[in-house]
Amino acid sequence: MSFIRESFSEFWASNISKIGILFLTVLVIVSIYTVVTLPLDFGVRYWYNPLYWVDYPKTAQPEWINIFLSEKLMSHAELSVSKASGIKTYNNRFIKYYNVSYNHEYNQFPKFITLRISNLLFHNRDSPPIVRFYVTRPDGKTVELYTLAIETPSNNVIPPFKYFSIEPKRILLSGDMYLARSLIGFLYREFNISLGISSILEIGNERIIFGYISGKNTFTPLTGRYVFSTVLVCSDVNDNIGMVNVVLGGYVYGLMGTDVLGRDLSQGLLFGFPVALIIGIGTSLLTTVIGAGLGIISGYIGGRIDDFIQRFADTINNIPLLPLLILLSFIFGGKLWLIILVLVFFNWPSLTIIVRSMVLSAKTSQFIEAAVAIGASRLRVMVKHIFPQVAPFVFAQMIFFTPYAILAEAALSFLGLGDVTMPTWGQILEYGFKNGAVFLGYWWWILPPGLFIVYSAITFVFIALGMEPVVNPRLRRWK
Amino acid sequence: MGLGKALALKGLTLIIVLISVLLFTVLIIGASGLSDRILNSIMNEELRGIRQKLTTQIRDPEELNKAIERIRQDLVKAYGLDKPWYARIPNMILRIVTLDLGSAREVQTFTGSNKISDIIIERIPNTILLMTSALIINFILGLLIGPRVALKHGTRIDRATSLYSAISYALPTWWLGMLMILFFSFQLRIFPFGGMYSAPPHEDPFMRFLDLLWHVMLPLITLVLALSGSWIYITRSIVLSVAQEDFVNVARVKGIPEDLVRRRYIVRVAAPPILTNIVLGLAGSIAGAILTEIVFDWPGMGTLYYKAVMSVDESLILALTYIFTLIYVLARFILEILYVVLDPRVRL
Numbered sequence A: 001m002s003f004i005r006e007s008f009s010e011f012w013a014s015n016i017s018k019i020g021i022l023f024l025t026v027l028v029i030v031s032i033y034t035v036v037t038l039p040l041d042f043g044v045r046y047w048y049n050p051l052y053w054v055d056y057p058k059t060a061q062p063e064w065i066n067i068f069l070s071e072k073l074m075s076h077a078e079l080s081v082s083k084a085s086g087i088k089t090y091n092n093r094f095i096k097y098y099n100v101s102y103n104h105e106y107n108q109f110p111k112f113i114t115l116r117i118s119n120l121l122f123h124n125r126d127s128p129p130i131v132r133f134y135v136t137r138p139d140g141k142t143v144e145l146y147t148l149a150i151e152t153p154s155n156n157v158i159p160p161f162k163y164f165s166i167e168p169k170r171i172l173l174s175g176d177m178y179l180a181r182s183l184i185g186f187l188y189r190e191f192n193i194s195l196g197i198s199s200i201l202e203i204g205n206e207r208i209i210f211g212y213i214s215g216k217n218t219f220t221p222l223t224g225r226y227v228f229s230t231v232l233v234c235s236d237v238n239d240n241i242g243m244v245n246v247v248l249g250g251y252v253y254g255l256m257g258t259d260v261l262g263r264d265l266s267q268g269l270l271f272g273f274p275v276a277l278i279i280g281i282g283t284s285l286l287t288t289v290i291g292a293g294l295g296i297i298s299g300y301i302g303g304r305i306d307d308f309i310q311r312f313a314d315t316i317n318n319i320p321l322l323p324l325l326i327l328l329s330f331i332f333g334g335k336l337w338l339i340i341l342v343l344v345f346f347n348w349p350s351l352t353i354i355v356r357s358m359v360l361s362a363k364t365s366q367f368i369e370a371a372v373a374i375g376a377s378r379l380r381v382m383v384k385h386i387f388p389q390v391a392p393f394v395f396a397q398m399i400f401f402t403p404y405a406i407l408a409e410a411a412l413s414f415l416g417l418g419d420v421t422m423p424t425w426g427q428i429l430e431y432g433f434k435n436g437a438v439f440l441g442y443w444w445w446i447l448p449p450g451l452f453i454v455y456s457a458i459t460f461v462f463i464a465l466g467m468e469p470v471v472n473p474r475l476r477r478w479k
Numbered sequence B: 001m002g003l004g005k006a007l008a009l010k011g012l013t014l015i016i017v018l019i020s021v022l023l024f025t026v027l028i029i030g031a032s033g034l035s036d037r038i039l040n041s042i043m044n045e046e047l048r049g050i051r052q053k054l055t056t057q058i059r060d061p062e063e064l065n066k067a068i069e070r071i072r073q074d075l076v077k078a079y080g081l082d083k084p085w086y087a088r089i090p091n092m093i094l095r096i097v098t099l100d101l102g103s104a105r106e107v108q109t110f111t112g113s114n115k116i117s118d119i120i121i122e123r124i125p126n127t128i129l130l131m132t133s134a135l136i137i138n139f140i141l142g143l144l145i146g147p148r149v150a151l152k153h154g155t156r157i158d159r160a161t162s163l164y165s166a167i168s169y170a171l172p173t174w175w176l177g178m179l180m181i182l183f184f185s186f187q188l189r190i191f192p193f194g195g196m197y198s199a200p201p202h203e204d205p206f207m208r209f210l211d212l213l214w215h216v217m218l219p220l221i222t223l224v225l226a227l228s229g230s231w232i233y234i235t236r237s238i239v240l241s242v243a244q245e246d247f248v249n250v251a252r253v254k255g256i257p258e259d260l261v262r263r264r265y266i267v268r269v270a271a272p273p274i275l276t277n278i279v280l281g282l283a284g285s286i287a288g289a290i291l292t293e294i295v296f297d298w299p300g301m302g303t304l305y306y307k308a309v310m311s312v313d314e315s316l317i318l319a320l321t322y323i324f325t326l327i328y329v330l331a332r333f334i335l336e337i338l339y340v341v342l343d344p345r346v347r348l
Helices: A002-012 A015-037 A042-047 A063-068 A177-191 A197-203 A205-209 A265-301 A303-317 A321-332 A336-363 A366-373 A378-414 A425-434 A443-471 A473-478 B002-031 B034-057 B061-079 B085-097 B116-151 B156-170 B173-187 B205-243 B246-253 B258-296 B301-310 B314-342
Strands: A077-081 A086-090 A093-104 A113-122 A130-136 A142-149 A161-163 A169-172 A211-215 A218-221 A224-234 A240-248
Touching: A002 A015, A002 A443, A015 A265, A015 A443, A042 A265, A077 A093, A093 A240, A113 A130, A113 A142, A113 A205, A113 A224, A142 A169, A142 A177, A177 A197, A177 A205, A197 A205, A205 A211, A224 A240, A265 A303, A265 A336, A265 A378, A265 A425, A265 A443, A303 A336, A303 B002, A321 A336, A321 A378, A321 B002, A321 B258, A321 B301, A321 B314, A336 A378, A366 A378, A378 A425, A378 A443, A378 B156, A378 B173, A378 B258, A425 A443, A425 B173, A443 B156, A443 B173, B002 B034, B002 B085, B002 B314, B034 B061, B034 B085, B034 B314, B085 B314, B116 B156, B116 B205, B116 B258, B116 B301, B116 B314, B156 B205, B173 B205, B173 B258, B205 B258, B246 B258, B258 B301, B258 B314, B301 B314
Parallel strands: none
Antiparallel strands: A077 A240, A086 A093, A093 A224, A113 A161, A113 A169, A113 A240, A130 A142, A130 A224, A211 A218
């Protein structure tokens, strides 16, 4: 055991190993955090489901970019209200108010405005409620946004009636014709301007709601407090709305920004951590076990088995991997386990060839002869006496091979042949490249995934470098 | 005699490699039903040509259909589509080797042909231009810097080189390429976004050459930055292990000038293993070249690969897999010759 302790202290002596171990710890912690917080079917359920991301801003920069900008970019805002702030009665009807306020302090208009209403509950079949949406602007003027008439439920449904419980009702106000018509009246009434519906749609509903007129057909953002109120007109006092959301599309979002579908990049990037670890460690572990095992057998047993293994290894070792990897993933579809198996299949031979030559020289040493002489079986000699001789080298090779597997999977994903049931860094880069992120300057979409690939790969390179003096004792003299 | 025999042996191994790759590929595309699809599309293409010719001769549509059905059955037999896939293996191998795989689905040559063999022959020089220039630069850098750093083992320069190699090993070439475009083309606007020539290309050959240089710069720098690190590191490690051998110490003790010790006793001995490692690194640079071409829209075979995958073009992918293996095997053979020339022990 002192051998292991000695090797470890030799390994730990260099700074590069310490950095490597530190990086690895972070990698493992982040992976565990991801597996615990995100569902395992995150890829299928959320990442590759565009509907889930529909209310997110498209290609928004990360929020922290505002620190470096003199003119702040509007943050994405999702306001929500679930409790009525007031109730009135009028003509045997109840009127409930759901108010939520928003302080606009940016010199931009929202990219889009969406209203979302979920869990509408009512009890009277004959008079379903009506929902009206208004906004009161900082200058005191009120705009009517939308009126939602609830259809009468069919006779076979028993009250209470619950609407929009599975799928919330989504109203996209930008480009909405009804709102554009209401804005004609608003502009005429409040500013004495008459605009046609086509020019209003051209300017954009959100610009008129969030702006004041500053020239011919030009609007300037109006900063201050906006109050969005949802008014429920109902016939039963127990009727209510579960939740109202007002989404104001921004220019910056979250820690990592979003992609062209509005997907929150930080979540996809986070999911890449465990996937990269599985690919890296899984592939290198399998490759090393097969490569070293066959190398020991080939070297120790010799004869025909040796010949066969060596010819086979030589042939595979001469095949360029990537073209075949592309062909195989293309034919069988990019599945993670398949990618791992192919990487293993094409990479064990180089280790086998080296381990064999090491075993050949170890075989002649006297303690092996002694072990054989006292009747140790072949298996015992290989496991107990030969393997420890090559173990440090094999272990170092395993670590050195890990980044290779991570990089190979990323390259395959970049070619569009990755496993489409889970997001990986390579796939995020591929999607960004395909959508012209490089040519449009969407740096937040290109930089982080690549940096994470480099980070996870270099972690293992550092550890392997730190192990060099352990494996190759001649280097120790120089220290 | 010794030299010839050694080379013949190497050549034989590589031919076996090529044949086994071909066999492996054909087995896979046969068993997965891909070869049926490829042959069917080749046959349908031929049939379409025949139909066009026949419409001018046979007016009656019913008779025309009958005639075409007859021809179709003949063709099915001729292509062996009536037999199971494993009966067609030799034929399929022959098709791949001669690149007789029909036409590409979406890609065309600049002259408008969409025959796969035409497309590939047009693209090969572009790939070789980019790859060999990168290879040569990396090779020179490795040989210039590696031994120098090795002889200063443990100093700050040595550690900096090791760090650079580690980073360059962990750096995906294609991502580095994207960063280069983002920085030099998008931000600074001093290099083109991609391609090989400006559109429309210059008339004057000298201007055309300058234009080519301007376009090749960014992909070339990317390939050198991303791959030189491991080359330098390999030469460094090998020279380092030779430099610690006893005969080097003996030479120094004998009073042979340091310069001569380095040249004759260290670098000369280290050269063959360095070459072996370069041969092994060749596969890596082929992969790097495929992806770098895609990023820079370099009209070579890597970009072709990407387009083939995007347009789900089975025949083209098959042809490219074969060609890449062939290039790899040929390049290895050239390096093997160099190896035999450098290392007299092989000839014994």
